[in-house]
Amino acid sequence: MGSIPVNEQILELSDEIKNRLSPYLPEDVKLVQKGLMLYRQGLVTQLRMEQGEFRATVQDVTPAKVQLNPEILGQSKCSCPSEGLCRHQMAVFFSAYAQKGSVADWVSEWREPLRENMHQTNLATAWGLKKAKDLVKAEGVLKPDYSRWVQSFEVSFNTLVGGKKYTNPFIIPELFEIYLKRIRASAPVEKEWRLIYELVAAVVSFRNLVVLSNELGFDEQTVRRAYHHSFENLLGEVEEIVEKMGVQTLPFSFDEFIGHLKDEVFELLTCTRKGLEQERIQLHRLLWTELFRKKEWRQEEARKIGDHIKQLEDGENPVPYLVTRIHLFFLLGNDEQALELANSVPEKFITPYMLWWIEDFSAARMWRRVEPLIELFLQQLKKYTDWLGSYHSSSVFIRKALRAITPYCSENGRVDLFERALLVMLPYSFADYEHLLLERGDWDRWAELYALVGLGYDDLGNDRVKRLEKERPELLLGMLHQAAQHEIDQKNRGSYRMAVRHLKKLRTLYKKLKRMEDWEYFLTQLLERTKRLRAFQEECQRSKLI
Structure with a gap:
């Protein structure tokens, strides 16, 4: 690495990888182990810093060319066929990190949360928060349980995505996709239960991502650039699921789950005091329109939202509550109440x-x-x-x-x-x-429109001019008079030439309308008013207006 100052880049890369990899996931542990083995065998060569990236060759079975981006890990590249972070990239990272500190200490520090939280893992097992495949092995086919579903989503989210102080928001969508794959892999086999499971997962995941965004303090513009598509994807997924559920008869056993989900959806409004208002409102609106159709449910939700509006905290944005309450009034057919409330916002x-x-x-x-x-x-x-x-x-x-x-x-x-x-x-x-x-x-209203927005003859295209000459030439007179006077007022040779062109067009129109006396009178008055503008008078003579 020579004299290149790399400490700062190495620390950035270290933080990126710690945020990306979890010591709780077996595949991440294997990835670290394989990268560590390649590094310790001395297979990383030609390590250098170029264009803000760590670059090297890893002499694996097939040599791999690696580029590590310390700012955005997702933009790193490797010539091997693996997708995402691979063992070669990890080997290059360890080789670069060795320039700054102990690789063994880094690995030990990365594994530390796992050791500290082993007792929590044991508790999770006691609570029934095992992986789906383990539960199936232990208990056969697992009976659907709303609370256990939500608990497992929360644990998975906090393990893979939450619980870290990210400085780079572009890491979040990658981790969030890994998390979604995990929970989808544990979905029930039965088609009906799979739908309700995926719906609950999408709503809970949506809420958790909103809360995480708020905790990390990312402004809305940053969220939109980095991972707003994650919210859009979840909204699209919910819409598809609800559409599928709408064309089939739902079993009575779903009622309990739908009831719990209603409360979950209300928390979309209360989970943060501000931020992502439109997205939260949209999800609430979608579910209350298409899924929660009972009149008493909608009345109760409108009442709950109304109660919450009365006790808003300082700094809490009232818009999500007001808009969703108006929407519920419309769903209930109370248009008068809805319009009255809308008029007050x-x-x-x-x-x-x-x-x-x-x-x-x-x-x-x-x-x-x-x-x-x-x-x-x-x-x-x-x-x-x-x-x-x-x-x-x-x-x-x-x-x-x-x-x-x-x-x-x-x-x-x-x-x-x-x-x-x-x-x-x-x-x-x-x-x-x-x-x-x-x-x-309606040419008269058209002329009024042009005058209202401040447009004139010079803004007309050839098609408009030809049509006006044919159908309403008198409307062009006023526009040409204004355009000619505007050019004269500029008081320079170029504008005088343009004014004369407009005047010649005016003469042609007056002649067509058989109003040459009006033209002669106008021109006499104009020349008298502008007799001190010698350059304008010269242009009139040159063009044979005089």
Whole structure:
């Protein structure tokens, strides 16, 4: 390694590997042992630091070229066919670590948690938290048990993912995938029980990952870059499971599990005071819409959420409780209560969620329930786009909003409501509104729209100009007058030339409209006003306007 300062990189790599490998997992233990053996046999050669990576060759049965990335272990490479962290990468790590300290001490320190927690492992066995295959061997086919399932998920999560202070968030999705594979491998064999097991696992895992994110203090932007896809995958998985459960008759034995799961889903709202609000709301909404259908269940959940709202702690975000309570009111058919509560929530919080209910009711063709929602949505929209600030973000949201309200307006012949929506959504809806006006040939409103958003003749394409010349040439007159005056006001030779081009176009239009007297009068007045602008007068003479 020569004089290259590697201590800091080695420590980073050491922390990465400790976070990635667990002394509780036999395959991880074997991986460490194999890497240690290759290192101790002196099979690591040409060790060096290049471009921020540790690089070396490991003389195994087939020589392996290794690149170890100390910042993001998942971006490390090895020429062997193994996926993920392999024995060659471990051997290179030990060879690099030996430059700083004792490899034997590192291995001993890595194994320490296992020795410290052996008594917990024994307790876990006593509690029935063995691996599924061990339980099957000991007791035959294991009877489904909700509490034992959740307990096993918690232990697996804390062992593989939780319980560590990660500095690099990109490690989490790799460990989380390992954890999910573990718990899925222990799923019941029976198809029906497997579905409910996987549903409970997804909900509990989702909640645990939310809590871990909060404990680690990662901001939302970091979570979205590093492992937001893990939440999206779980949401997709829950949706698929619920869809499968919806097309089959569920046995009565499921009732107890569904009852427990309801409480689990409520904890999605209370498990953290802030963060990942939309994802938690979405999962709660999905399950209460598709799975928890009993009226008394929904009434009780709305009451529980209402009670919690009354006793929110300082700094606790009320949005997840307010939105889910509004959704439950809609599910119960209490639209008046839902709309009243929605109207009391600040626009920046509630407006995006209103599209969900507009889309849901439109899909079910519940048109009577859609209209008041659209009316409230349009009242709140301007403040919401002002709060968004970004033109791009507002444009993207307006596109979603138009898609949401179009089915209602189309099916019920409410062109008036659609046009009002387009007006409220300006300037982001300009293209759609212009298209609507041109479709019905409403040139006067079209001209007003152009003036409203501050567009003029120079913003017209050739197609628009030709169509206006043919259908409503008089509308071009005003636009050309404004464009010519704007160029004259710039007071430079280039703008004077452009002004003259507009004036020549004006002369052609006046002639077409048989209003040459008006043209002569206008030009005389213009030349009189600009007689001190010698360069402009010269351009007029050169173009033979004079």
